[in-house]
Amino acid sequence: MKFFTTFAAVIALMNGSAIAAEECAVPPSLLSSDTGLPRVSGEIKNKHRLDISVVGTGSSTLPGPDGASFAYPARLTEALRQLLPGDEIKVVVHVQSRQTTADMTAGMKKILSADKPALVIWQAGTFDAVSGIEPDEFSVSLDAGVDKIVAAGADVDLLNMQYSPRTEPLLNVSAYADVMRWVAQQHGTLLFDRLAIMRYWNDEGAFDLYAATKKSDMARRVHDCIGRALASQIVDAARLTP
């Protein structure tokens, strides 16, 4: 009996990932960028390895004891290993709920010196919006954090808010998204526009982000999709076409 249950679960999972591959299409315009990732390119070409630090808050993980293993940082690692076979991929995750961007900026130096990453993926904005931090203040903190990362010689990929239609009447994230776009442009760094991408998925019917559910399956599929879109953005931007 146990065997059959496991078997059914494996089939369901495989089926799920097959569906995910189809439902995750992202139009190239949302991923393409003129911005390169020189440090990432160098590491891969010269050392055949890639060290990434993911810094973020609650929306970089999923609830539950095994949530992190289904969240986008884990899915990104997996996707990068598939896209760059033969290279060593190491992703260190620094995700902690209820942190403002100012908190993360304060802790950035420690992360940089411990991980010595070639790329920092920095998810920010949501908790600042939730806790009513002014967009101006958010901008200053984000700017200072990006400065620190750039000074440490790492590339940056800023990852913005999730598209969340049901909480939108209560939580307006557009001002924070504007700040992130502007900071990325000012520093010539990469931006992963999670907000626009998730909105695209919702509008195209790939996911029903309005749906209320207590189950984690859709959340996991969304994170899987984000992980893979992020991997393809990195590979493209670093000109590492497999």
Place this chain on the structure above:
Amino acid sequence: MFRGLNFASLQRWLAIAANPQGYATLLRWLPRAANAEAAPLAPATSAGASPSTTASPPQALAPGRDLRLDLFRGIALWLIFLDHIPHNIVNYFTLRNYGFSDATEIFIFISGYTAAFVYGRAMHDRGFIVSSARILRRAWQIYVAHIFLFTIFMAEIAYVAATFSNPLYAEEMNILGFLKQPDVTIFQALLLKFKPVNMDVLPLYIVLLLLFPPVLRVLLWQPAYALVGAAIVYVLALHFDINLPAYPNGVWVFNPFAWQLLFVFGAWCAVGGAQRLSGLLRSRVVFAIAVAYLLFAFAITLTWRFESLQYFVPNWLGDLIYPIDKTNLDVLRFAHFLALAAVTVKFVSRDWPGLKWPILQPAIRCGQHSLEIFCLGVFLAFAGQFIISEWSGGPLVQTAISLLGILIMIATASLTSWYRSMEGRSHQQCTKASPGNLAGGGA
């Protein structure tokens, strides 16, 4: 109640006694203040307006209604409603996509203009205390309206909290945290410190009106002092980062110390400033600068829509203009509004025949009942957004909701006019002396 005591004449006597020179200046100044025919933006009165009977109205302020103000305020109210529904395809047609300023500037400017016109006249006719009392009563009405909207907002939030959950949005759902402390939240809302999305304009308006009596007094005495004072407050607020605190943290979305500049500027225009500017507004150079600036602003907004165009904005220019701060009424926004107004008055004169076109009457009607229609608009935006998110509305649903919302606004404005006219009639039967209910709809 003041009328019965003949308070106005007492007031005037007190005012003359207290400051004979100032009052004499006021009386001398008023007639030349607003030759409305020449004024680019001339005074409006509100629906149901009745001429004051205690003193003959100052000729300069009373050439009748300037329908342009009603028209543009009505349109601004529609645009505010549309802008408050996110992901609405109709939003692509609202003002904010074509320049730096948006409908909020129009609304606050015209509110300042009408407030000065209506209460300036009251202050002239009936004195400082009576007019101040009416301004404060108006502020109280707006406060009550704000709390009413807050109640609806809380109901919506409570509904989302009760019905929506999704592990994907665990972090976003923290926004509902304040529901755990409804006592604190409600108390903070009563203090105007709690700032739900889209409910920021009324608190601003309340504060502007609370501070308006002394400002109006100065405006009627020496208009330039009031304007310069407002500009100084604006500069100080920006320089020292002064704003009112909000709950749970942060500051007001519309900084009253910054936005007062636009309100006072509107008021200044109403008491003769517009006339002073008329020469400037007729100048071709000014017109050319205004058009050039509008085109520049339009080009910049295009780069927000189309990311590939962003690279045409050189970094030095970006450094210079960004961020274009709405909270503190960025100078670029203010300038954009001025340019827009300058171009508008060039094409839409006070006696523009279009103001009589039936197709524009609905907007004019809405502009005449601004408080009611503004509140209704906020409520309809909540409701519209709710419907779109409940049924995942596509472009067709969004368009239908937008149009339906505007139709409801028009119908309500017409109904309000009807009520006012009925009340006006019965009121006239009771007493010949009018309390000058014009504060209600106009300011």
